Amino acid sequence: MQGEIRAQGSDTPSLSIVMEDRKTTRANPAKAAAEKLNFWYGSNQALKNINLVIPEHQVTALIGPSGCGKSTFLRCFNRMHDLQADTKYEGAITLRPDNVNLVGPETDPIEVRMRIGMVFQKPNPFPKSVFENVAYGLRLRGINNKTELAERVEKALRGAAIWDEVKDRLNDSALALSGGQMQRVCISRALATEPEILLFDEPTSALDPIATAKIEELITELRQRVTVLIVTHNMQQAARVSDFTAFMYLGELVEVDATSKIFTNPAKKATEDYITGRYG
Amino acid sequence: MEAEHQVPAAPGAASAPRVQPAAATHGGDPLEGHISKTVDQSLSDLRIHAVQMGGLVIDQVGSAVQALTERDVRLAELVLSREPVVNDYETRLDRDSLTFIALQQPVANDLRAARAIARVGLELERVGDESKKIARFAARAGALGQNDPVVAVARYLRHMATLSSAMLRGAVRALDESDPALARDVLAMDREIDQEFATALRQLMSFVMQDHQFLGATIDTVFALKGLERIGDHAKNVAEQVLYMVEGEAPRKKASAGGA
Amino acid sequence: MAATAHMTLEEIRKGLSWRKQLDKLFIAIGMALLFGCLAILAILFFDLVRDGSSRFGWDFFTSFPSRKAENAGILSAAVGTMLIMVVTALVALPVGVAAAIYLEEYAPKNWFTGIIEINVTNLAGVPSIIYGLLALGLFVYQFNFGQSVLTAGLTLALLILPIVIVATRESLRAVPKAIREAAYGLGATRWEVTKDHVLPYSTGGILTGLILGLSRAIGETAPIITIGALSFIAFLPPSPVTGEFPFLNFEWLRSEFTAMPIQMFNWVSRPDQAFQANAAAAGAILLGMTLAMNAVAIWIRYRFRKKISW
Numbered sequence: 114m115q116g117e118i119r120a121q122g123s124d125t126p127s128l129s130i131v132m133e134d135r136k137t138t139r140a141n142p143a144k145a146a147a148e149k150l151n152f153w154y155g156s157n158q159a160l161k162n163i164n165l166v167i168p169e170h171q172v173t174a175l176i177g178p179s180g181c182g183k184s185t186f187l188r189c190f191n192r193m194h195d196l197q198a199d200t201k202y203e204g205a206i207t208l209r210p211d212n213v214n215l216v217g218p219e220t221d222p223i224e225v226r227m228r229i230g231m232v233f234q235k236p237n238p239f240p241k242s243v244f245e246n247v248a249y250g251l252r253l254r255g256i257n258n259k260t261e262l263a264e265r266v267e268k269a270l271r272g273a274a275i276w277d278e279v280k281d282r283l284n285d286s287a288l289a290l291s292g293g294q295m296q297r298v299c300i301s302r303a304l305a306t307e308p309e310i311l312l313f314d315e316p317t318s319a320l321d322p323i324a325t326a327k328i329e330e331l332i333t334e335l336r337q338r339v340t341v342l343i344v345t346h347n348m349q350q351a352a353r354v355s356d357f358t359a360f361m362y363l364g365e366l367v368e369v370d371a372t373s374k375i376f377t378n379p380a381k382k383a384t385e386d387y388i389t390g391r392y393g
Numbered sequence: 394m395e396a397e398h399q400v401p402a403a404p405g406a407a408s409a410p411r412v413q414p415a416a417a418t419h420g421g422d423p424l425e426g427h428i429s430k431t432v433d434q435s436l437s438d439l440r441i442h443a444v445q446m447g448g449l450v451i452d453q454v455g456s457a458v459q460a461l462t463e464r465d466v467r468l469a470e471l472v473l474s475r476e477p478v479v480n481d482y483e484t485r486l487d488r489d490s491l492t493f494i495a496l497q498q499p500v501a502n503d504l505r506a507a508r509a510i511a512r513v514g515l516e517l518e519r520v521g522d523e524s525k526k527i528a529r530f531a532a533r534a535g536a537l538g539q540n541d542p543v544v545a546v547a548r549y550l551r552h553m554a555t556l557s558s559a560m561l562r563g564a565v566r567a568l569d570e571s572d573p574a575l576a577r578d579v580l581a582m583d584r585e586i587d588q589e590f591a592t593a594l595r596q597l598m599s600f601v602m603q604d605h606q607f608l609g610a611t612i613d614t615v616f617a618l619k620g621l622e623r624i625g626d627h628a629k630n631v632a633e634q635v636l637y638m639v640e641g642e643a644p645r646k647k648a649s650a651g652g653a
Numbered sequence: 654m655a656a657t658a659h660m661t662l663e664e665i666r667k668g669l670s671w672r673k674q675l676d677k678l679f680i681a682i683g684m685a686l687l688f689g690c691l692a693i694l695a696i697l698f699f700d701l702v703r704d705g706s707s708r709f710g711w712d713f714f715t716s717f718p719s720r721k722a723e724n725a726g727i728l729s730a731a732v733g734t735m736l737i738m739v740v741t742a743l744v745a746l747p748v749g750v751a752a753a754i755y756l757e758e759y760a761p762k763n764w765f766t767g768i769i770e771i772n773v774t775n776l777a778g779v780p781s782i783i784y785g786l787l788a789l790g791l792f793v794y795q796f797n798f799g800q801s802v803l804t805a806g807l808t809l810a811l812l813i814l815p816i817v818i819v820a821t822r823e824s825l826r827a828v829p830k831a832i833r834e835a836a837y838g839l840g841a842t843r844w845e846v847t848k849d850h851v852l853p854y855s856t857g858g859i860l861t862g863l864i865l866g867l868s869r870a871i872g873e874t875a876p877i878i879t880i881g882a883l884s885f886i887a888f889l890p891p892s893p894v895t896g897e898f899p900f901l902n903f904e905w906l907r908s909e910f911t912a913m914p915i916q917m918f919n920w921v922s923r924p925d926q927a928f929q930a931n932a933a934a935a936g937a938i939l940l941g942m943t944l945a946m947n948a949v950a951i952w953i954r955y956r957f958r959k960k961i962s963w
Contacts, residue, residue: 196837198762227840237831240854240961249849250839288961299835306839349498376500378641389503391426 142209144169144310144340145190149204150216152185152194159185161364162204167310169209172332172341174355174372176348178387182364183344187312190215190342191229192222208309227254230303230339231312235319236295238287238302243270243279246287246298250306269305272338273297274331293324300331304339311335313343317350329354348388352376360384423571423639424506435493436503439486439510440568443517446482447565447631450517451558453479453524454624458554461531461617462547472528479521486514502641509638513568516627516634520561523620523627530613541607542614545600549593553621556586560628567635576639579632586625593618698940705934713934718886718916722927727935729886730916733802734871734942736890736905737912740806741813741870746863748810749817750852756818757825758847777815784812785879793880800881802890803906808876813866820862824855857957864950868943874914886911913939 145167152160160182167173175183185194192215194200202216208228215225238246247266256262266283270276275297279290287298296316303311313332317325332354335341345351351358352372359369360383368381379385424436453472460469490511493499499507534543543550560582567575594615601611636642660668716726752773760766788808798804828851836846852859890908913935920932 191838193834193838196834223840223842226838231834231838233831233834233838235831237829237835239832239835239850249836253839253841253845286960302835302839348500352500377504379501385501386426388500390428390432 141168141171143167145206145208145215147186147189147204147206150186150189150206151203152182152189153201153203154185154197155199159364160189163366165359165366165369167340167342168357169340170336170338171356172336172343172354173357173359174351175342175344175359175361176346176351176388177361177367179346181361183361184314185364186361187314187342187344190225190310190312191231192216192220192225193231195222227306228308229310229312230306230308231314232296232300232303232316234315236292236299238290238295238298240286240288242284243287243290243298244283247301247305250302254306265305266301269301270298272304272335273301274327274334275301291324293320293327296320296324296328297331300328300335304335308339310340310342313341313345315344315346318346325350348376360387362387423502427503429497432497432499432503435489435497436506439489439493439507442482442486442489443510443513444565444569446479446486446514446517447561447568449475449482450479450520450524451561451565453521453528454558454561454621455554457524457527457531458550458617458621461527461534461543462550464531464534466532469528469531472524473532476521476525479518483514483518483521487511490514502638505638505641509634510568512634513631516630520624520627523624527617527620530617534610534613542597542600542611543617546593546596546614546618549589549596550617550621553586553589553593553618553625556582556589557621557624557628560586560625561631564628564631564635567632568638571635571639573636573639576632576635580629583625583629586622590618590622698937701933701937701940703933705930705932705937708930708934713931717888718911718919722925722931725920725928725931727913727916727938729889730911730913730935731938732889733882733886733910734912736802736910737805737809737877738867738871740803740906741809742863742867744807744810745813745817745866746859749814749863750821750859752814753818753821753825754847754852757822758843758851773815773818775815777819780875781812781873782875782879784808785876787811788876788880799907800883800909801907802910804880805877805882805910805912808880809870809873812873812876813863813870816866816869817859817862820865821855821859824858824862825851827858828854854961857954857961861950861954864946864953868946868950871943871946872914872939874918877912877915878918882915883909883911913942 143166147163147165147167150160150163151158163186165173175186177183188194189202189206194202202218205217206215207213208215213225214220215229239249241249244266247269248262251262251265256265267276267280270279275294278294279298282289287295290298296319300311300316316332317328320328329350332341332343336356343351343355355372357369358372358375360367360375360379360381362383368375368379368384370380374380375384376388379388385391424440425433427433453475456468457472459465460472490507493507494504497503534541560579563575563579563582567573567579597611597614597618601608713726714731715728716724717729719725756766756770756773760769785808788804788811792798792804792807793800798807832850832854833846836850841849886909890905890910892905917932917935917939920928920935
């Protein structure tokens with residue numbers, strides 16, 4: 114089984130193939146493309162020759178069993194691995210249209226993080242007021258004008274569909290909110306700086322079903338403003354929110370296709386076995 | 394479900410549905426091997442019921458045509474009495490597949506299987522309806538004289554019954570064994586039954602031109618022939634569902650699929 | 654297996670009551686030990702208060718030492734102690750926090766920083782008189798700070814530095830990784846993450862560590878004697894605040910001094926019984942100061958914990 118998947122992983126679809134395969138979803142130009150991406154934790158290779166195109170203004174979901182490298186791959190996009198010692202990138206993630214290699218040694222990780230936002234697994238608001246949470250990214254960018262801050266914070270909170278719930282408690286601690294509200298504040302915080310790509314790392318794994326539904330609805334709406342890449346353990350969630358689904362296994366990209374295709378008739382047996390629960 | 398036991402041992406795979414399909418064309422059965430044994434069990438139950446239903450329906454077709462051509466009113470009544478059982482099967486398949494989808498939220502081939510089996514149930518139920526109509530005619534036709542339209546086309550009726558039964562049997566077996574090759578064979582047989590139907594109609598036309606006495610019975614006979622032709626179409630639809638289930642893509646429908 | 658594991662209700666109840674007895678026994682032992690310790694502390698404190706009761710009064714706080722026990726007071730000692738504590742806090746806090754931030758947030762994890770870390774922890778166990786000897790050689794003779802408030806403050810700062818560093822590192826470490834990642838994810842630099850998030854969120858722990866360090870320093874006698882504190886001082890250091898520009902005066906740093914423990918030590922070693930009452934009263938006050946500082950530390954910790962819960 115493993116050998117079979119490895120063999121398939123090496124000829125994963127390149128840009129052109131993905132574009133042709135997209136029968137049911139309208140074709141958008143690429144926002145980013147991973148090209149021959151390899152990644153190591155020390156001597157342990159976590160990503161093997163990943164080639165994947167992220168279409169602009171669409172939601173791409175990464176699925177796969179625990180340890181398959183999907184979160185590792187996601188975190189390459191904003192260089193989160195740089196916070197850890199002894200990690201190594203090889204290959205490229207090219208951001209369009211200016212063709213900056215996000216994982217290139219010449220690229221400043223802070224510059225990358227200013228362009229690409231991230232929402233984490235557990236809601237992680239700062240223990241500050243709701244307003245200061247959302248404003249922090251703007252302050253980092255040197256925006257300190259009160260009117261401008263207020264405007265952009267409101268816009269971001271509206272964008273994350275939480276303005277009505279928090280508009281009267283902007284100065285209360287964000288930690289006083291419910292889990293789902295906290296997560297939407299975190300999404301606002303990431304949206305406030307108008308990132309080009311928004312990364313979601315299992316954003317609803319700590320939330321109840323209603324809060325999850327709200328976040329999922331939000332993600333499907335967000336695609337109009339931002340390109341979304343989401344890692345999820347919940348396959349139904351991938352099916353509900355994404356336009357494209359990529360299945361990863363043992364650090365390799367096994368298959369990527371329109372979500373409607375993956376969940377009705379995947380091309381690779383490994384994908385089908387995983388999504389139908391046949392991994393033993 | 395006592396009625397299940399009444400089903401005479403129909404020939405072919407349908408009579409003994411679960412006798413080691415794994416020995417057939419494929420290495421492993423595509424509906425099995427889940428981590429969750431409940432999923433395996435649910436899918437297996439769905440398929441067993443569909444195959445059992447298939448066995449019953451094949452027998453209904455054969456018995457109805459036999460009742461008609463051999464003037465056996467009692468056999469016709471047996472067919473009519475078993476019709477509710479066929480309907481029960483269909484209701485149950487529909488309900489069980491819906492429950493399976495709701496509770497297990499299948500995707501990919503599991504989802505295709507659940508949907509395909511529900512639709513196979515629907516097709517087989519319609520085959521049951523056609524058999525019922527033929528059996529009703531047979532019950533009435535018992536009073537007819539010797540030189541009637543049924544006698545005129547009896548040969549075609551029997552042949553079409555054999556053909557449609559064979560198609561049904563093939564389709565049900567393809568479902569039982571998840572065998573796309575068997576399903577394709579069934580699709581190929583449809584042409585033959587259509588040709589047979591056209592020939593029978595011509596035969597009947599020349600019959601009715603000679604003798605106007607049996608105009609009513611002739612119309613009924615046309616319906617019986619048409620019913621058998623429809624059964625062939627339903628068998629073809631079952632085979633298409635099997636192909637969809639196994640391969641993920643339905644074969645392209647021909648314009649003639651709706652019948653002549 | 655199921656058959657052997659099955660227990661009747663009787664057996665379950667019997668076994669359970671024995672185990673519950675054990676539970677109660679442990680609670681009883683724990684309570685006894687706890688109250689025993691508290692009782693000893695209370696007896697000590699009340700004994701001091703009783704012995705020194707004759708001396709409590711405004712005069713005791715406003716008088717300089719005297720040859721007559723009934724005229725003697727702790728004015729110079731109390732002021733000296735407070736000034737030393739100010740110097741100690743002002744030195745230990747920035748140095749300790751900076752060292753902790755470097756070790757926790759910036760230093761690469763290798764053998765060199767490993768050795769530094771182990772040594773910082775070990776420093777907390779060095780006998781305080783060693784610090785006194787070090788200070789005598791370094792601050793008094795080498796840097797020529799004299800036997801002054803400054804020298805005493807620096808010495809005690811050195812003494813509590815490991816405590817501050819360890820406490821600060823603990824509270825820096827308590828800031829969850831998720832919070833740091835959130836800030837980095839928005840494009841913050843390492844310094845911005847430290848300044849805007851890690852430090853503010855660990856203030857409670859840092860201040861607690863500082864105060865606990867100070868409450869240890871306040872009672873230290875040996876290093877202060879070593880550097881040559883006087884035990885008989887009948888004057889106050891120059892006031893830090895003046896009426897003229899620039900309103901601040903740092904002369905007090907160079908002033909000679911005495912401190913509470915020294916004063917006590919001096920009185921205890923006198924043959925005159927009347928001075929014993931003075932020593933007891935001063936001891937009660939010193940103990941009171943320590944407890945008050947610990948109370949403040951607990952209050953700070955409680956307040957911050959209420960504001961920030963991960």
